[in-house]
Each structure stands twice: as C-alpha cells, then as structure tokens.
Amino acid sequence: MVAINVLLLFPLAVALAIFLVKNDAARSMLVRIGAVITALLTLVVVGIFFKDGIRLSSSIEEIDLIIVVVEVIIAAYIITLGIRSKRYVISIFSFLQTAAMLVFEFGFKEGITVETAIVFDKLTAIMILVIGLVGSLICIYAVGYMKDYHNHHKEYKERKSFFFSILFLFLSAMFGIVLSNNLMWMYFCWEITTLCSFLLIGYTQTEEAKNNALKALVINLGGGVAFAAAIIFIGMNYHTLELSVLIQMKPDAVLMIPVFLLSIAALTKSAQLPFSSWLLGAMVAPTPTSALLHSATMVKAGVYLIIRLAPLLGPTSVGRIVTLGGGVTFLTCSLMAISQSDAKKILAYSTLANLGLIVICASAGTQESLWAAILLIIFHAVSKSLLFISVGSAEHQIGNRNVENMDLLMGVSRKLAFYMMIGIAGMFLAPFGMLVSKWVAMKALIDSKNVIIVIILAYGSAATLFYWAKWMGKLVSKVNMGHKNHHELSLDEELPITILAFLVVISCFTFPLVSRFALEPYLTEVYKKTALIPIETSDIKLMLCMLSMLILLPISxxxxxxxxxxxxxxxxxxxxxxxxxxxxxxxxxxxxxxxxRNWYMEEFFGADKLTFLSNVLCTAILVMGIILLIGGLA
Structure with a gap:
C-alpha cells in the first residue's frame, strides 16, 4: 500500500515543488530528478506487485471528503471560466455533473460500501509502465524542448514552471485512473486530466490556443457528465461503485444503460468521432503536450476504460455500436491523414485512427481481440511518442514540420532522421508490433464473423501505407543533403528520443514474453477460461528473424x-x-x-470533405445506440 501511495503522490509533490521554483536551472534539475524517480517508482511498484497483484480496500472517509472539496473547487473555477469566456455550456456541464455527484454523495450513497478501492492486476501493470516510463521521458524531453521553444517564440510569455507542474499533475491523475477500482475515485482523476489538458492546450494564451482549449474542455466535460450519470445509475440500482463488480454482472437491458454512458465518456476522452475535434485542436500546444496527450495519457484513459468494459460489450447492442463507431473513426481518419503534409497533423489523424482500431478490438470483446487491443496500446505509445518528440526537435532543426522538407533532415541530423524512421517503421512495417497487432485483430474479427469491420480494417490499414511511406520516402531521398545546420540536439532531447527508439525495437522482440506473462494470465482471469497466444510460435520466430535482418541493415x-x-x-x-x-x-x-514532391490527394481525402460526413455518420450510430437501448427496455 505504501509503494502505491508513493507512486500516486510523488508526481503530485513534484508538480507542487516545480510550480514554486522560479530559477530556471533549479527547475530543470527538479524536472529531471522528478522524472527519473517517477520512472524508478514505476518499475519498483510493478516489480513488487506484478506476480500476484493486489486488491486494497479503503475505509478512510477523509479521502472521499478531500475529493469532494477538490471537485467543488475545480467546478467553481470551471463555472467561472465558462461565464467569463461566454462559453456557457462549459458552466452548465460543470454545474450539472458536480451538483449531481454532491447530491449522490450526501443523499444516496449511504449504505453503499466499496470493499476494493484499488486493484493492481496485469493490465494495471502494463498501463503504469506506459504512463510512468513514456510520460517521464516526455517530461525530460520537455526541459530541452521548452528552452528552444521560447528561443524561437519570443512572442509567447514564458510560463515553464506552470507547464512542467501540469505535466506531473497529469501523470499523477493517470496513475489514479488505472489504479482506481472505486468509480468515484476514477471519475475524480478523470476530471483532473480534463482540466490539465485544457491548461496545457491553452499554454501560449493566443486566441487560437484559448479557443482550442475551451473546445477540449466542452467535449471532455460532456463526457464527464455521462461518466457521472453512469456512476449515479450504478450506485442507485446495483448498490456498488466497484468497476470489478460491474464487469462481472450479466449483461441485460438495464445494465447496458450505464455501460453505454461509460462508453460515451471513454469515446470523448479518446477523441473518437464525432468527438475528435478537441484532439486535433490540441496540436497548437507545444510538442510535449501533444506527445503526452496522444501517447501516454489522456487518450489512453478512454481506451483503457473500454478494455475494462470489454466483457460487457462484445455481441451486445452497445458493443456493436462502439465497434462500428471505432471502425468509422479508423477508416476515415486514416484516409484524412493521406491529405496532410504537416507532420504533426499526420500524427494527430493517425492517432485518432489507431485509437479507433483499439476501440474496435476492445469492444469486440473476445480474448483474441482484447489481446490485440492491449498490445496496440503498448506499441502505439512508444512509437507515437517517439515520432511526436522527433517532429518537435526536427521543427527546431529545419525550421518547420512539413513532410516535404523532411529530406533536409538527413543533412542536418542523421541521428534524428534515423530515430524518426524507426518510429515510422514501428507504425506500419513488418515485423514491428503495430502490424502484428493488426494481423491478430483481423484474425479475431474474422473468427467473430464481423464482416463489415473486417472490410473497414483492411481498407483502413491499406490507407496507412500512403502517409507513412510518403514520409519515410522523404527522409531517405537525400535530395537536399547539402543543407547544413549547426544546431545540435540537447542531451535532454536526445536521451529520451534514443531511449524511446530502443523501446520501439525491444518491444517487438519482447512481445511474446508480454503475452505469456501478462496478457494470457489477465485474459484467463477476466474470461474464466484459458487464454492462448493467438499467433503460432513459427510466426513469432519468422517475425524475430525479419526484425534481426532490419537491425543488420545499417551494416551495409x-x-x-x-x-x-x-x-x-x-x-x-x-x-x-x-x-x-x-x-x-x-x-x-x-x-x-x-x-x-508527394501527392496528397486533397481532392479525394481532404479533411474538409470527410470530417462533416464522418461526424454525421458517427452521430447517427450513437443515436441508433440510444434507440436500441430504449427498445430493449421497452
């Protein structure tokens, strides 16, 4: 219990200390030390509890009281913010969910006991490693990046103490989400990530940044309303607030109501259509924000919740609706990425697409598809975080992030170009992990006879070839090798990039071990029947041989x-x-x-053309889900 408490509270303490320190050198050192200790704590906690796990109860009423007080303070801030910015829907959403939770807390919660407040199992271990290791590396990277960022952008007010403190607060809240079995605690941490994302997106305080931050706040507060409604419904009808108890219940028409509400909350947090605009708007923020939101935190909270709910989804009406929504997101966002030349926008659309793929696999609800979903989270986290921070450094090296200018990078920084190629390879080339997971996902969906989703997966996966191949082609073209730049990467930037590149490669070698010691035991426990690795041993050996050949390639x-x-x-x-x-x-x-120059096919796959249609389609799918729920109750 002590180790878990330290893991939860240490990043919070670091956030407070950083906020109070104004000396740049002292602050930078504090960020580095805080990030390293957070990563070490992550490894220690996983090492202690990985084998047997742990389930902790909490009868300390003071914790619930502190949570209520903090929720009221946050709500007061957000309501005031909504009124001042004349975005009254923000104030309405915040008031509704906070007022409802207070009424439930003091009026209807009596008699509902939470026997297990914290659960640490194999899935928790994987998520903590993703958050703690990738998140800490991004924090270290941010030290060097933000220095260059403000050297290039003198027009922005420097608020680095605020920025770094929010990064660590984010990590603490994410640890809370994946450890909480008490839905009230999870909801509290969920709302903190919403506030943190708003503050980080609006960092530069430009009109565009403010508007995009407010948009993110509106959408995620809407998801928070759905989350709060689900908690109240579960508490009043089933007299429990434990997620582990909920997922063991037999799916019926009444239970599907809170499951649908929790799914809506998850879809907003993971920026699935029609809720994706907030994540695209987040691109205006400094690169560490984008890397943290897209790879290790925020959006992973949404798909994590879908994975937890997987036993209640599958062939149910809610499961099919969520799967179809994820399928539309995967296909349309993959197509929209083709039309983008801004590297950060390509990463944004591909993130939405890959999150859609994880949603498909998780909501399909089979052991095979869930195996693929969890591996996708791992591979996506390391590859996408590597790409985001590489693009951030490349922008400072060559002056922009346009893919058409990436042929300059080989002449400026061969090392950075090489690491970027590893990140791209990790996203779409055999035998890297994303392709392995897609292969398994395809097999699982074929076995479940979900023909429409199989077709969507095939075409969406084919679309990814276009934008990744174009990008990698520019990196290796050597057209502008004569361009030189004496700007060197700082150690704070180079070290995280190097480690993440190593993690991309090592994750491909070790995924059979992850499957054997983490995924199979977890799936066996959840589904109460033995889970087996869904690909043959001969296939794994072939993939490892292919990967070894790729590693030997530079010798040529x-x-x-x-x-x-x-x-x-x-x-x-x-x-x-x-x-x-x-x-x-x-x-x-x-x-x-x-x-x-590449062909971007804007006339076919332009975001302006596809966004409206895909949003309408996904909205119609969600409305269909509501109709099916009402029909089931009738």
Missing amino acids: FIPVYKNDKRRKVPIYMAGENTGDNQTFYGAMGVKQKVEM
Missing part, C-alpha cells in the same frame, strides 16, 4: 574497402546533372533545382 553502409576505387557517377535527374546532385540543366540550358 559501412565501407568494405579501405581504398574504395569504384567510379562514382552523378544522379540522373531527367536532365544534365550540374555535378552537385542538387541541380540540373533543364530546357534552354536553365539551371534548375531538383524537387521531389
């Missing part, structure tokens, strides 16, 4: 001959090369610079 660039006398010829450019491999003589002898 090592000079074999000490005095290589092979004749070097200039690159052919559909015109006479001037000799520098950068320019050629075109028509009338005019000297022209070579250009290589």
